[in-house]
Amino acid sequence: MRAAGWGTRGARRGMGDAGRGLAVLAVCAISVARSSAAQDTTRTPRPAPRVTAIRNGTVLTMTGAAQRGATVLIRGGKIAGVGANLTIPSDATIVDATGKYVMPGLIDAMTYFGIDAQDLAEASDPITPELRIIDAYDPTGMGFVSGAGPLRASELLIGGVTAQYVGPGDATIVSGQGAIVKTAGQSIGEITVKEPAAMDMSVGAGPTKTFRAKNRTPNTHPAVMALLRQSLIRAQEYDRSWQTYNARPDTARARMAPPKREAGMEALVKVLHRQLPARIQANTVTDIRGAMRLAEEFGFDLIINGGAQAYQMKAELAAKKIPVVLGPISHPFISGDEIPDLKEYPAPDERNAAWLRQAGVPIAIASYSHGLGGLAQPITGKWLLIDAALAQGYGLPEDEVLRAVTLYPAQILGVADRLGSIENGKDADVIILDGPPLSMKTWVESVYVGGELVYSRGSGAVLAGEQRRPR
Secondary structure, eight states: OHHHHHHHHHHHHHHHHHHHHHHHHHHHHHHHHHHHHHHHHHSOOOOOOOEEEEEEEEEOOSSSSOEEEEEEEEETTEEEEEESSOOOOTTOEEEEOTTOEEEEOEEEEEEBTTOOGGGSOOTTOSBOTTOBGGGGOOTTSSSSOSOSSSEEOHHHHTTTEEEEEEOOOSSSSEEEEEEEEESEESSHHHHEEEEEEEEEEEOSHHHHHHHHTTTOSOOSHHHHHHHHHHHHHHHHHHHHHHHHHHHSOHHHHHTSOOOOOOHHHHHHHHHHTTSSOEEEEEOSHHHHHHHHHHHHHHTOOEEEEEOTTGGGGHHHHHHHTOOEEEOOSSOOOOOSSSSOOGGGOSSOOTTHHHHHHHHTOOEEEOOOOBSSSOSSOSOOGGGHHHHHHHHHHTTOOHHHHHHTTTHHHHHHHTOTTTSSSOOTTSBOOEEEESSOTTOTTOOEEEEEETTEEEEEGGGTOOOTTOOOOOO
């Protein structure tokens, strides 16, 4: 009985302790909640998005007529408004663009900028779809010698280039996957717009020259086409094997090994499924026809790189809406070789761009420039706008020239929802010029990437080799 009585008293005492413990916990919880509430009311609010108003300039949006005396409003890295009667917030940073031109940043639709010459192609194998150029990309174009800090492709910013497609070279048949990157940002992740963005291929003289020197196939143009076709057939078979495996019930898959994964085949399957376009370098009529036949046979999206003789195929290209990314007007020899094979450029014509646009072919004008290594580079990306201006003298209207280095490359590359024009909601990649964009006397004065001022000529930023302009 005593034991029982002791047990009862002990139980009661224990329950009392537990009750006091619960009460303490409740008080603590209330205190924490009150403390949190107090912190919430005293916490520093997030800073409002940065607002910049570029006003009183001639704004070229690329989607309509020029707007004179207009304002471009930037908020939080995006275009927040365009027009002559915008209400400018009181906290906005005002940029006076009186007498100046405001337009979207340039997009270089094909370049090797920031890639060491030795990394442009894996010359030991003609078919390397698994390679990704981003793994060799130096965003400064200076060989990783620029030190710590924000990433800036200064050589390109001086010419107003705010985004570019960086791809592998043309020395092999399937050379790998390219990327679309901006020319300024805080990190690789921040500057990457789309990666992978396309599969780069070549059916021109590059692969035969590379492997003829090694006494290996392909030595001829038919061999190039045969190897490319065989690789695409392998990708089809690889795709079917995985579709068959995945279609089996779970119990059946548990009893069997899955197909062996292959990075190269997975990349080519994306091409076959139209998740990645194929960018095929083809300059002669024969090569362009061959690329078009492959696209028809395997059902992939095709972009022609180079297209020196594309004007002779303009009706066929227009009918299939196949874009052509042209080389510089002054120097259409876009091969990655130091000395281009002139057999690949039998009849270049400076009117190519005008003729293609008149026929309804989507075009972009690109630099195909090298950033690291390479002695015989065509033009550097910073002169993209000046070189494109030459097309105006050969029949391409001024507004079409400007779109060929802004809106059209954005559309061809599949990033027009973010880049290529000054429209509400798009990335605030904007440049200010001190005169008409296509004038040889005009300079890029300021460059904004994501709404941030990343280059200013007025601050005294001058690259080596460029003479400082007298004031």
